[in-house]
Amino acid sequence: MYKILTLNNISPKGLDQFGHEHYEVASEMSQPDAIMVRSANMHDMDIPGSLKAVGRAGAGVNNIPIDAMSERGVAVFNAPGANANAVKEMVLAGMLLAARNIPQAWDYARQLEGDDASVHKQVEAGKKKYAGFELPSRTLGVVGLGAIGVQVANAARLLGMRVVGYDPHMTVNRAWQLNAGVEQAVSVDDLLNRCDMVTFHIPLNDHTRHLINSDRLHNMKRGSVVLNFARDEIVDEQAVLAALASGQLHAYVCDFPSNGLKGQDRVIALPHLGASTSEAEENCAIMVGEQLRDYLENGNVRNSVNLPEVILPRAGKSRLAVMNRNRPDMVGQISHVLGQSNINIVHMVNESRNGIAYNLIDVEDEIDEEAARGIAGIDGVLRVRVL
Numbered sequence: 558m559y560k561i562l563t564l565n566n567i568s569p570k571g572l573d574q575f576g577h578e579h580y581e582v583a584s585e586m587s588q589p590d591a592i593m594v595r596s597a598n599m600h601d602m603d604i605p606g607s608l609k610a611v612g613r614a615g616a617g618v619n620n621i622p623i624d625a626m627s628e629r630g631v632a633v634f635n636a637p638g639a640n641a642n643a644v645k646e647m648v649l650a651g652m653l654l655a656a657r658n659i660p661q662a663w664d665y666a667r668q669l670e671g672d673d674a675s676v677h678k679q680v681e682a683g684k685k686k687y688a689g690f691e692l693p694s695r696t697l698g699v700v701g702l703g704a705i706g707v708q709v710a711n712a713a714r715l716l717g718m719r720v721v722g723y724d725p726h727m728t729v730n731r732a733w734q735l736n737a738g739v740e741q742a743v744s745v746d747d748l749l750n751r752c753d754m755v756t757f758h759i760p761l762n763d764h765t766r767h768l769i770n771s772d773r774l775h776n777m778k779r780g781s782v783v784l785n786f787a788r789d790e791i792v793d794e795q796a797v798l799a800a801l802a803s804g805q806l807h808a809y810v811c812d813f814p815s816n817g818l819k820g821q822d823r824v825i826a827l828p829h830l831g832a833s834t835s836e837a838e839e840n841c842a843i844m845v846g847e848q849l850r851d852y853l854e855n856g857n858v859r860n861s862v863n864l865p866e867v868i869l870p871r872a873g874k875s876r877l878a879v880m881n882r883n884r885p886d887m888v889g890q891i892s893h894v895l896g897q898s899n900i901n902i903v904h905m906v907n908e909s910r911n912g913i914a915y916n917l918i919d920v921e922d923e924i925d926e927e928a929a930r931g932i933a934g935i936d937g938v939l940r941v942r943v944l
């Protein structure tokens with residue numbers, strides 16, 4: 558029986574695949590084998606010794622202590638691309654809200670008083686304050702051309718915008734998906750110089766924290782729009798507020814409300830709604846649920862953020878899944894222990910990523926406890942599972 562702890566609301570469509578015969582799923586339990594999480598902060602959480610895997614039903618993993626998980630032999634998975642369309646739609650909405658001053662205009666219209674004749678008069682008198690601009694007359698900068706960034710860039714091209722993109726680590730697959738009309742910037746500064754609206758689709762980490770700061774805001778065209786549906790700390794909030802006050806920025810559209818942003822006229826702050834559609838929630842939960850099941854039951858690794866991709870069809874009577882530090886002679890020591898227990902290897906694979914190696918070893922016989930204990934005792938081995 559595997560135990561799955563859920564830390565946030567996870568779509569039932571994703572949880573349904575954990576059949577009652579082999580799985581217990583609950584929002585409170587001790588000794589879980591796996592955790593399913595959305596945005597809950599796991600940095601201060603005690604990591605139970607029983608934990609083997611964490612599934613992030615979404616894209617960003619900055620709420621999970623990845624290095625600490627690796628040290629404890631815990632695999633971390635996410636759901637790349639599963640909520641990308643939902644975020645793209647929200648970015649398009651944000652661009653239109655800002656370009657046409659819709660929130661302010663809507664507020665104005667809602668507050669009109671008097672009879673209809675008077676309301677109509679106020680409408681015609683007041684509307685000039687809310688005149689906006691059209692998207693095809695502007696250039697959109699897209700920082701980060703991953704699952705979301707590519708979709709946003711392509712959609713903006715279809716809306717007639719000029720689009721400039723920047724991503725120093727863009728994958729070949731994403732490059733294949735990108736509209737050929739998207740122009741390439743050589744740096745964030747190059748991109749900011751060239752655009753009227755900029756949108757960020759990058760992970761939050763030590764390289765991207767406060768990527769938008771006061772110097773960069775000054776280098777943008779006057780009256781620009783910043784959209785941030787990535788993470789709050791990508792943007793230096795104080796710098797944005799100052800740029801709004803000076804007129805350097807026309808609007809800041811984001812998914813991360815705060816006290817500083819509250820009540821600001823040209824800030825549109827949504828309550829982290831980018832991925833909140835039934836479709837995206839289902840996609841994420843189903844994708845990460847499938848990955849967790851395959852990892853718990855077969856040791857296969859798909860879409861992990863701390864382990865290499867390892868998928869091996871099962872052969873032999875049982876399987877060993879070993880996670881270890883990526884050092885010389887680890888495979889030699891593991892096969893030596895198996896040899897001592899007279900266990901014959903049928904098939905095996907060893908892959909590594911960022912200092913961590915992962916092995917799937919299919920063997921002819923059952924693996925006895927002594928052999929498993931022997932492998933767990935090798936210096937550098939982080940986790941051994943017999944499957």
Ligand SMILES: NC(=O)c1ccc[n+]([C@@H]2O[C@H](COP(=O)([O-])OP(=O)(O)OC[C@H]3O[C@@H](n4cnc5c(N)ncnc54)[C@H](O)[C@@H]3O)[C@@H](O)[C@H]2O)c1
Nearest residue numbers: 616617701702703704705724726758759760786787831832
């Ligand atoms: N608001 C929401 O609800 C919501 C939903 C999904 C994702 N997100 C956020 O958006 C981020 C991106 O999601 P995704 O699915 O597109 O991820 P992704 O991994 O597919 O794409 C991220 C891209 O950013 C690029 N990148 C990394 N550092 C960069 C840098 N310094 N400059 C330029 N490019 C850089 C990477 O090469 C990658 O191509 C997530 O990490 C998450 O924080 C927010």
Ligand SMILES: O=C(O)CC[C@@H](O)C(=O)O
Nearest residue numbers: 595596615616617832833
């Ligand atoms: O789960 C959510 O609603 C937000 C997810 C989003 O921030 C992500 O990084 O995928």
